[in-house]
Amino acid sequence: MELKGKGVHPGIRVAVALSVFYLFMKFAISPPLPFSLIFMYMALAIAGSAIYLALFSDIKEAVVDPLFSFLGGGMEGGLAKGGRYVVLVAVPMFVWFGSYQKMGASTEAPLGQRVIHPAPPGEFAGLYNPYRTEGEAGKAEFLKSVEEGKEVYFKNCVFCHGDLLDGKGIFSHGLNPAPADFQDPGTIAMLQESFLFWRISTGGIGLPQESTPWDSAMPRWETMLSEAERWKVILFLYEYTGRAPRTWE
Numbered sequence: 593m594e595l596k597g598k599g600v601h602p603g604i605r606v607a608v609a610l611s612v613f614y615l616f617m618k619f620a621i622s623p624p625l626p627f628s629l630i631f632m633y634m635a636l637a638i639a640g641s642a643i644y645l646a647l648f649s650d651i652k653e654a655v656v657d658p659l660f661s662f663l664g665g666g667m668e669g670g671l672a673k674g675g676r677y678v679v680l681v682a683v684p685m686f687v688w689f690g691s692y693q694k695m696g697a698s699t700e701a702p703l704g705q706r707v708i709h710p711a712p713p714g715e716f717a718g719l720y721n722p723y724r725t726e727g728e729a730g731k732a733e734f735l736k737s738v739e740e741g742k743e744v745y746f747k748n749c750v751f752c753h754g755d756l757l758d759g760k761g762i763f764s765h766g767l768n769p770a771p772a773d774f775q776d777p778g779t780i781a782m783l784q785e786s787f788l789f790w791r792i793s794t795g796g797i798g799l800p801q802e803s804t805p806w807d808s809a810m811p812r813w814e815t816m817l818s819e820a821e822r823w824k825v826i827l828f829l830y831e832y833t834g835r836a837p838r839t840w841e
């Protein structure tokens with residue numbers, strides 16, 4: 593095939609087709625394709641395009657033939673002859689090095705430990721529990737709040753966190769990470785109420801990057817419980833376990 597009188601140059605045609613193909617894979621498909629897959633498809637598309645371009649005799653003469661004669665040693669002159677061996681060694685070395693880099697054991701430190709108690713986002717920091725009413729006057733109201741919190745707990749949380757708040761609810765066996773054990777001195781006694789309020793409000797999905805990889809089943813309670821219910825269930829967690837929240841004092 594000759595290029596002359598063919599309309600759009602095949603090189604441009606290929607460039608446009610490849611761009612459209614790439615943009616389609618990158619943006620038109622949902623959920624997004626992983627990069628490795630896009631890379632593979634693009635490599636195939638580029639190889640196909642190269643074969644297509646080689647059909648045009650002008651391009652073949654200008655690009656493909658010199659390539660073959662270089663690799664085949666058909667070119668005149670010492671430089672081309674030597675260069676051929678350099679390429680024949682360099683390309684496999686390059687591929688080998690690439691795979692070695694990818695697969696070989698690395699001396700880098702392993703992924704950091706996931707952070708179990710990350711810093712809460714700003715809007716939750718420093719909140720205090722409005723139902724922790726103090727003094728003689730507040731006592732009756734406080735106990736009433738705890739009672740309401742208990743009801744919230746046994747309607748919503750018991751299935752995972754357990755009857756005894758020890759993280760051994762009936763669903764707990766299937767969950768990894770396991771539901772928090774509130775009896776464990778390493779959990780709520782170490783934490784501020786604002787932290788619990790954050791974790792209960794936004795659940796596993798609200799955890800920041802540094803707490804991944806993990807698939808916490810802890811639900812996002814802000815969609816199901818009122819603010820008052822979330823604060824009161826926190827009172828219940830502390831009252832039942834006999835622990836006190838961490839405070840600044």
Ligand code: HEC
Binds near residue numbers: 752791
């Ligand atoms: C479907 C199971 C499930 C239910 C129901 C559930 N949780 Fe959780 N919860 C978890 C899991 C799993 C974790 C541990 C992983 C994490 O921290 O996200 C957790 C963690 C927590 C933590 C964090 C403790 C810490 O040390 O950081 C709090 C607080 C909590 N849950 C409170 C509650 C409350 C209150 C309820 C009820 C309103 C509840 N959860 C209902 C599964 C559940």
